[in-house]
Amino acid sequence: MTPAFWCIVIAIFMNYLLAGLGGWLTTQQTGRLDIRYPRLQAQSLTGMAARVNAAQANSWEILTVFACSVFIAHLAGVPASQSALPAYLFIASRILYCACYTFNLIPWRTVVFVVGIFACLWLIKMAASYSG
Template sequence: MIPAFWCIIAMILINYILAGIGGWLTVRQTGKLDINQPRLQDRELTGAASRVKAAQANGWEILTVFSSCVFIAHLAGVPAHESALPAYLFIISRVLYFICYAFKLSPWRTIVFVLGILANIWLIKLAIHYGG
């Protein structure tokens, strides 16, 4: 399997790890995990628990963009070794994004978010070059 596909799997795992951390922080803050109405409970969270939950939600949202870019590059014939670097850059940017979000480093969070978007643009640029 090409490295960029492994990065999609890594992104999915990162989101599930964040779900676990968010659940643990939720229990620490509220004393329970409401599995019947988790979204209602999430609205009442503050601090790190709220930020980790928001980072996880953003992770699921951006996963569709990243996955689409990886598949577009692959279908356009971009060699695996060329799509690997922007895919790795994306994963690194997401890990940094989650750290910045959790620790309330807002300006840095924006910068690393943009780096992730640039990695996606890089994949599309490669697709245009090889497919076009």
């Protein structure tokens, strides 16, 4: 399996870590974890618990973009050694993004989000140069 594919696995695992952290923070804030209506409970969260919940939701959303970018590069024949760097950059940006979201570092959150998008675009640009 290529490094970029491993990065997809890491991104998925990171989302589950965020879910665990979010669950713990929710329990700290509300005294319980409502497994019957978790989305309804999430709407009532504030502070760090709400931000971790939002970071997790964003991480699931961007995972699709990243995974598609990796597959596009792979199917276009981009060598694994070349697709690794933007994939690593994406993972680093997601770690920083979640930290920035959790600790309410709003301007930096946007900057590192854009870095992650740039990494996805970099993979697609490499695919375009290999397939055309």
